[in-house]
Amino acid sequence: MKTITNNLRLFWQGTIFSYVALFAWFRPTTYAASKILMPLAQMIFFTFLGSYASGGTNVDFYVIGNAIQIVAVSGIFGVTMSIGGDRWAGTLPYLFGTPANRMMLFFGRAFMHIFDGALGVLIALGWGAVLFNVDFSQTNFSALGLTILVTTISTCGLGLLMGCLSLITANVMFVNNTVYFLLLIFSGANVAIDTLPSWMQTSSQTLPLTRGIASARTLIAGGSLADVAPLLLGEIGIGIIYGWLGYILFKWFEIQAKRKGSLETV
């Protein structure tokens, strides 16, 4: 019982401290610019582009796709900062020197970003209703809320894997930015997946967001939770796989760094 309590305390403290101390955008102005205005402007840009492409007939498709895609800002950039931040702050050796439960430490880094990302989607969908008249009258809101939560968790799973890369490469922002922009194509946020070449369709099925975006579109169009349940199960499964891969990489990295004495130079 005591171990469980200690681990929960560690999880919670790691969650709060890593978010406050390592998330570089955690200042009011930077947060507003990078977490609210940038994603909003990106959503407006792709919605207008999509509207231009479709002759203004399919605006909801682009608004919903890009609003859900916003979870990638927290899921990828935020989680990476919370993991890689220890490297830049020089606290990684101390972290690896503690006897703390690694799983609690690792997954705690993503916890706040799940809620942060979900909040970003809600703001974006709100703007979608105000600016582009997206109709939510048929929407099952509790199912939509669950979809947003599941999609954010799965994207944070990918972020955990990317965050581990930040411990072994200095070019992680290059990789992160590239993955973030590739998701704009492969997740189906802006292009219907069935119109993509077959290899791209296959790739998109291995990524988070794809099923979450499809699920959100179905629910806003009046679908039920039962309609999207298989999509949500697939989405959370993908997230767990990525998160677990990240955890394995994290453990492997710790062993290698200790064995080679390369903690200071990573």
Added chain:
Amino acid sequence: MKFKNIVTYWRTVLTVAEITLRHQWNDSFILFAILIQPMIIAVLALFMLRGTGEDYAMFVVVGSGLTGLWSSLLFISGNSINGEHWQGTLEALVAAPIPFEVIVFGKNLANVVQSLLSMTTSYLLAALIFGYSLNITSPLLFIGSVLLSVLAFISFGLIIAPLFIMYRGIQQWQNAMEFPVYILAGFLFPIALLPSWTTPISYILPPYWAARALHETSTGAGDFDKIIFAWGMMLIFSVVDLFVSSKLFKLMLHKARVDATLETV
């Protein structure tokens, strides 16, 4: 900035541009901004705009190239003074007998010229991967538009860089400035789609006139008078931007010398 300085110190401008290009070629963020991001935007736009008209591929090539130009100007030229500050070379450059804005002009020249790779990459992508047959309708006018766009972007960058270092509050909004200009300058869709109150904002943005000139000369959408008008606007904005930037540089250096805050600006 005095135009005379560019002529007098042309050798310095070119040397700074060369060093900047050599220095930046290994920077992965720059490679992302000028190659990867525009290419991904081009792929997206090519998929999205399929079937909207025969000129859309050329429109996408130019538009996605412009996104690379703007992102590079915002993040790389915008931080061109900050970059020297972070490396500890700012004091030496300011103390040099050559006007500081000449050095920043050379850096911006390198940034903008290397950003033209965005357009070249998008062109190759559309032609080789997507198999489009791409023709520039008015090649000579297009080259003229590229040259004037380069001047307009460099001049605009000379305003952004001192603003970012003097007023950190503005720089913190940097991430939020990228997509609004994509939208307002009509890089990938006409600004007629936007609410009418945004049109005056587009008109005061040099990237909007660059986009107009480049789109009209590449796709043949505009007549000669419209192209000349866009060129004229780019020239006017360049002159105004150079004038305003000279005042900003003077203010920045004055503040730094009077307050002795060059290291901490």
